[in-house]
Amino acid sequence: MTTPLADEFESxxxxxxxxxYRLLGSAQxxxxxxxxxxxxxxxxDRAGIExxxxxxxxxxxxxxxxxxASxxxxxxxxxxxxxxxxxVTSDGTLGPLESAEVREQVSMAMLVLLERLTPTERAVFVLREAFAYGHREIAGVLDLSEANCRQLYRRAVGRVAAPESRFEPAPERREELVASFVTAAREGDLAGLEKLLAADVTWWSDGGxxxxxxxRPIEGRDKVVRFLVGISQRFATRVDLAVVEVNGENGMAAWVGDTLxxxxxxxxRDGRIAQVRAVMNPDKLEYVRRQLTRP
Known part of the structure; x- marks a missing residue:
């Protein structure tokens, strides 16, 4: 039986x-x-909470x-x-992601960039960019001056700045690319995979x-394809692949039996896959595994 306090908190x-999650990069x-x-x-003391x-x-x-800090x-x-x-964001876990700008705030790429910031810079940036807090509100949250928050925000924006894509594909094209990648990987079609990758593609693996x-990152189409050849030979037909929406973008889940x-x-970028980020550390897959196996 829930209490009024618990019900209010749940909302x-x-x-x-x-x-x-945006502040920590860790769901757990x-x-x-x-x-x-x-x-x-x-x-x-609830009386002191306005x-x-x-x-x-x-x-x-x-x-x-x-x-x-730790x-x-x-x-x-x-x-x-x-x-x-x-x-997984298709279930609204991180709220409605109704625009490209909002989706970018929870993307793997952005969360990696946020690692460049100090904890306070990150808090200012997230509150401003993702939750539209004014500088006065942020100052109240962090017990800082409004001027200091403005300075921290400008510094954070400069530190997470990344070169803009020369061409941002339509969502339909992104979906098509990822679906084609999954199909080619499932069928062991390495020539097909090669066509989907940018010449300077980078593959990042996190096994922890x-x-x-x-x-280390694997850089360049040829090296990434050779890496994929090794993976396909190792797992052959044992892996089940599926398209999932991860951090606001189309991604892929790989299963072996009941194990994620x-x-x-x-x-x-420019109509091809330019970065692949593969999270394989089982400790980091616990939350998303629960999402994917939820009834």
């Missing part, structure tokens, strides 16, 4: 999870941060800032490439030292 949970840690916020609310949504956003943000140390010691935990994965082997995110 805020999706937004809080979306905030925590985001869940923990949101749950910690509930525990703090349970012990708080606006619950604002209080919870501030609480979750500060919990995440504490986690980011996460930076762990990521410096991480085995191989660090990638964010993938999240828990499973076999390339420790990995989740791939694709970045498209």
């Amino acid at each position: 805020h949970r999706p937004r809080l999870f979306g905030l925590a 840690e985001a869940e923990d941060a949101v749950q910690d916020a509930y525990l703090r609310l349970s012990g708080a 606006h619950l949504g604002a209080w919870l956003a501030k609480t979750v943000t500060n919990l995440c800032l504490n986690r980011l 996460a930076r140390v762990r990521r410096e010691e991480y085995v191989g490439t660090w990638l964010p935990e993938p999240v 030292g828990k499973v076999t994965a390339a420790l 082997l990995g989740v791939l995110g694709f970045e498209v």
Whole structure:
């Protein structure tokens, strides 16, 4: 039996999870941060909370800032490439993603770029870009001056700036490319895969030292195709591949029986696949596995 407090908190949970995930790049840690916020609310003096949504956003943000400080140390010691935990977004887990700009904020590429920022810069950037907070509101969340928040935001924008795509394909074309990749991979059609890849494609693998994965990025179409040849020979017909929406973009899930082997995110440029990010660390697949096997 739920309580009025629990019911009220649950109405805020999706937004809080979306905030925590963008700040942390980890779905499981985001869940923990949101749950910690509930525990703090349970012990708080409700009479002193004027606006619950604002209080919870501030609480979750500060919990995440504490986690980011320790996460930076762990990521410096991480085995191989660090990638964010993938999240299936077709079920609204990260809220409505109704525009290209909103989808970009939760993309694997953006979450990787956010690793360049200090925890405070990241908080300012996420609150401003993803949740449309004004600088005065951000200052209230972070207990900083409005001028300081403006400066942090300008610095963050400069640090995550990336070269714009020369051509952003229509969603239908992106879907077609990813579906073609999955079909070609499923059929072992390496010539077909080669046609889908940009000449300077880069393949990133995150195994975290828990499973076999390339420790460094694989750069260039020829090297990526040779890498895919090795994968196809290793797993042959045992892998079941499926298209899924991951972090606002079409991606791919690879299963061996009931085991989720990995989740791939694709970045498209000039009509071809330019970046592939493969998350294979089983610790990072727990949340998305629960999403994909949910009844």
